[in-house]
Ligand SMILES: Nc1nc2c(c(=O)[nH]1)N[C@H]1C(S)=C(S)[C@@H](COP(=O)(O)O)O[C@H]1N2
């Protein structure tokens with residue numbers, strides 16, 4: 001009986017040592033560790049230089065019975081070019097992130113990164129600087145958002161001042 005108990009204790013100790021060893025010494029496992037998370041919040045540059053290299057799209061959007069013919073860049077492309085959104089199908093590390101678009105008058109709207117990802121929500125959201133052949137006036141511009149596939153135009157933020165990508169708390 002005493003001899004049996006002694007043997008069990010030895011076996012437990014051996015198991016504990018063995019369980020610790022691979023983690024402490026497996027260099028490959030260490031390399032597979034998750035990379036550090038992206039910073040949050042990230043303020044996305046909106047100036048002309050940040051938009052100059054991006055494809056320009058023509059965008060039509062109707063608000064209150066009036067159709068606007070505008071030009072601008074895709075919000076997803078702008079986020080991707082500044083590194084605020086991966087240029088690849090999103091995975092878990094980015095699916096809890098959202099884009100906050102704020103205007104000078106305090107109006108705000110959010111979009112999730114997943115909503116913008118072409119392989120997920122694929123919602124077309126555009127940051128435009130010209131409509132009906134002219135730069136936007138001070139009431140609408142110089143930059144406004146258009147979301148042509150939204151059923152109502154309420155997220156077409158005028159007077160865009162700031163675009164921020166934020167990880168949900
Ligand atoms: N900055 C700002 N953007 C805004 C709003 C606002 O009050 N402030 N109203 C929204 C709403 S509710 C609608 S319906 C559309 C109206 O777009 P329009 O001004 O081109 O008609 O703008 C949206 N964008």
Ligand SMILES: [Mo]
Pocket residue numbers: 153154
């Ligand atoms: Mo509205």
